[in-house]
Amino acid sequence: MTARRRYWLMKSEPDTFSIDDLARVRVEPWNGVRNYQARNFMRDGMQVGDGVLFYHSSTDVPGVVGTATIASTAYPDPTQFDPKSDYHDPKSRREEPRWLLVDVAFDRKLKRTVSLDELKQHADRLGEEFALIRRGNRLSILPVTAAQWKFILSLENPK
Numbered sequence: 001m002t003a004r005r006r007y008w009l010m011k012s013e014p015d016t017f018s019i020d021d022l023a024r025v026r027v028e029p030w031n032g033v034r035n036y037q038a039r040n041f042m043r044d045g046m047q048v049g050d051g052v053l054f055y056h057s058s059t060d061v062p063g064v065v066g067t068a069t070i071a072s073t074a075y076p077d078p079t080q081f082d083p084k085s086d087y088h089d090p091k092s093r094r095e096e097p098r099w100l101l102v103d104v105a106f107d108r109k110l111k112r113t114v115s116l117d118e119l120k121q122h123a124d125r126l127g128e129e130f131a132l133i134r135r136g137n138r139l140s141i142l143p144v145t146a147a148q149w150k151f152i153l154s155l156e157n158p159k
Contacts, residue, residue: 006045007051009143009144019109026105032087037139039099050069051149052070054067063115066106067110075101076097077101081094110156
């Protein structure tokens with residue numbers, strides 16, 4: 001019996017790593033996550049084959065810009081051990097790594113950005129549990145239900 005496919009929203013600042021970068025390299029380790037809840041989503045929730053909404057944050061029009069697929073199970077993020085890395089964590093040890101990552105594979109770029117403002121306009125359809133539109137949410141990785149996934153992707157082609 002195979003596990004049910006899960007869905008996630010993963011945020012990236014486009015000047016750091018964009019959907020176009022992922023399209024170019026095809027598969028990329030999702031490194032630099034330094035939030036325990038986001039790490040736990042990767043460690044405990046993500047499975048190979050899960051769907052990803054690729055979200056551009058900290059930009060003029062933040063929003064969903066593409067889709068990707070989880071391409072690996074979680075494994076130690078090597079940047080935590082590199083003193084030259086912005087993501088170095090001197091308290092993390094190779095024997096007991098604190099931070100993990102997953103590989104993410106490009107699926108497609110959306111025809112247009114489904115903006116955060118647009119998502120907020122559909123809060124009633126997305127539900128109160130949709131953390132992206134909740135005030136104060138700072139997580140870089142969020143769970144998405146199958147219904148939310150389908151609805152958000154339906155917004156790509158407005159009627």
